[in-house]
Amino acid sequence: MSEGKDVQHRTRVRDVEEEETEVDHLLAEPRNDRVSVDDCFRVDNKSRDVDISGHELYTCEEGDNYEKDQVKHSDIGLDDKRSASIGPSAACEDYLLDTEFVHKDSDCEDFSREESSSTSSGKPRIRNGNDHDKLCKLHLVSQRKCGCQNQIKEKTELKTPILYTSQNRRKLQSRLELGSLFSTRDMDLASFSDFHRSSIEVSVKSNPRKTEQFLSVMDLTSFSGQHQSSEEASLISNPWKTKQFSPAEKSLVRLNGSEQDMRVKGSAESSIHKRLRRPPVRYIDEFSGSVSLSDEKHSASDMFVDNLKSSHLSQLDSDEENDLDEPEKVSLAGKGSKNCSDRRKHQMIWTLLEVIKLVDGISHYGVGRWTEIQRLFFPTSTYRTPVDLRDKWRNLLKASNAWIQNDQEEKDEESQKNGHRQLQKEILHRISELGRLYPYPVKRTPTHTPKSSSRK
DNA sequence: CTTAGGG
DNA sequence: CCCTAAG
Numbered sequence: 455m456s457e458g459k460d461v462q463h464r465t466r467v468r469d470v471e472e473e474e475t476e477v478d479h480l481l482a483e484p485r486n487d488r489v490s491v492d493d494c495f496r497v498d499n500k501s502r503d504v505d506i507s508g509h510e511l512y513t514c515e516e517g518d519n520y521e522k523d524q525v526k527h528s529d530i531g532l533d534d535k536r537s538a539s540i541g542p543s544a545a546c547e548d549y550l551l552d553t554e555f556v557h558k559d560s561d562c563e564d565f566s567r568e569e570s571s572s573t574s575s576g577k578p579r580i581r582n583g584n585d586h587d588k589l590c591k592l593h594l595v596s597q598r599k600c601g602c603q604n605q606i607k608e609k610t611e612l613k614t615p616i617l618y619t620s621q622n623r624r625k626l627q628s629r630l631e632l633g634s635l636f637s638t639r640d641m642d643l644a645s646f647s648d649f650h651r652s653s654i655e656v657s658v659k660s661n662p663r664k665t666e667q668f669l670s671v672m673d674l675t676s677f678s679g680q681h682q683s684s685e686e687a688s689l690i691s692n693p694w695k696t697k698q699f700s701p702a703e704k705s706l707v708r709l710n711g712s713e714q715d716m717r718v719k720g721s722a723e724s725s726i727h728k729r730l731r732r733p734p735v736r737y738i739d740e741f742s743g744s745v746s747l748s749d750e751k752h753s754a755s756d757m758f759v760d761n762l763k764s765s766h767l768s769q770l771d772s773d774e775e776n777d778l779d780e781p782e783k784v785s786l787a788g789k790g791s792k793n794c795s796d797r798r799k800h801q802m803i804w805t806l807l808e809v810i811k812l813v814d815g816i817s818h819y820g821v822g823r824w825t826e827i828q829r830l831f832f833p834t835s836t837y838r839t840p841v842d843l844r845d846k847w848r849n850l851l852k853a854s855n856a857w858i859q860n861d862q863e864e865k866d867e868e869s870q871k872n873g874h875r876q877l878q879k880e881i882l883h884r885i886s887e888l889g890r891l892y893p894y895p896v897k898r899t900p901t902h903t904p905k906s907s908s909r910k
Numbered sequence: 911c912t913t914a915g916g917g
Numbered sequence: 918c919c920c921t922a923a924g
Contacts, residue, residue: 801918825912840912845918848915 802837804846812843812850813881816888821847854885 815827824840832838 822913841914842918844913 800837808832808838809846809850810881812846813884813888815843816847817884821888850885854882857882
């Protein structure tokens with residue numbers, strides 16, 4: 455039975471993929487194609503946030519060069535050219551910064567440059583002109599003997615990606631000790647799970663302070679599907695558990711909370727869950743009640759977890775879609791839950807991406823042509839009928855008006871504290887603008903200005 | 911069938 | 918989200 459379910463999931467997932475590719479050009483969503491595993495490591499330095507349109511808002515203390523360009527994207531507006539890509543270079547650099555012994559002009563610089571120019575096939579390169587001193591220094595830090603021959607050897611080895619095998623273990627370790635730990639893209643990610651044990655050891659040696667954080671990050675993100683621990687399952691079903699974790703993944707949680715998708719390109723799976731938005735209460739109830747982290751897949755919650763996993767697996771290849779729309783794959787209406795009123799039976803959460811799609815559609819077609827919008831922007835989704843779109847738009851308008859009337863910032867903080875999802879200014883303004891243009895009670899009276907579009 | 915409007 | 922009436 456699990457087979458049939460699986461098939462079903464796949465088809466649904468495929469649908470979604472199809473949809474995503476179809477609306478590819480229309481989406482006003484960030485395409486962080488290049489976000490890789492490495493990014494999860496860099497987060498702990500910067501507190502990164504993402505507004506609704508997916509723009510990264512950095513609040514970094516140190517003036518980092520590479521972030522300037524990305525910050526700019528927040529100013530562009532809602533154009534579709536927002537490939538605010540974050541390169542692994544950042545991660546590398548951060549780590550190196552943390553590990554005290556590397557300076558800005560070290561090997562990492564090459565990484566970043568390389569990354570910015572090439573998409574995924576960028577092979578890390580170490581600058582040849584590395585002076586001996588630096589390497590010696592590295593060796594010193596990593597408590598290794600400084601043998602010059604070894605260094606040269608390592609230097610050459612660093613140029614080529616190393617697949618993790620038992621034979622290569624030593625190479626990798628030495629690389630790690632050289633501070634290139636976080637350029638994990640060098641190695642086959644499928645072998646990373648095995649690898650990370652040793653890497654942890656190594657990093658303990660090289661920098662105990664940092665390792666604490668690193669370990670917790672690793673706990674959160676087991677990179678191999680074989681290593682899908684029960685913990686991860688629980689994380690997926692109830693991501694808020696992460697809040698109990700230690701400082702390192704606070705930022706990670708924040709990242710997820712901002713619906714930022716981390717994707718490992720080319721690797722089979724990255725099991726970093728995306729959406730941290732708190733599901734409606736009744737879902738939480740369901741999950742907390744029945745999730746036993748066992749193999750049983752009878753309850754709706756288990757189905758949910760399973761769905762998430764499979765969706766993660768198969769979605770990793772498509773480089774589109776930053777914000778996974780779980781509700782598009784999961785029918786959460788399994789149980790006739792609680793004392794919920796009869797309607798809202800099949801309520802599925804509108805994701806950020808969907809909202810953006812909707813807004814795009816409206817700005818494209820105008821209000822009222824819901825069918826068209828649905829056809830163009832929600833092609834393969836069986837749910838999200840034109841009526842749903844209209845309803846959602848109605849709600850959005852209401853909400854945006856309310857939000858704009860009240861103080862934005864205040865609300866923002868408040869709702870973030872409460873864990874509510876907050877539509878950020880950009881889309882908010884867009885909504886209100888459209889609302890002004892097409893007031894919801896469609897009053898297309900040319901003679902009189904619509905009253906409902908009361909100025910804020 | 912699509913949309914508007916109310917619940 | 919559901920239901921219904923109106924075009």
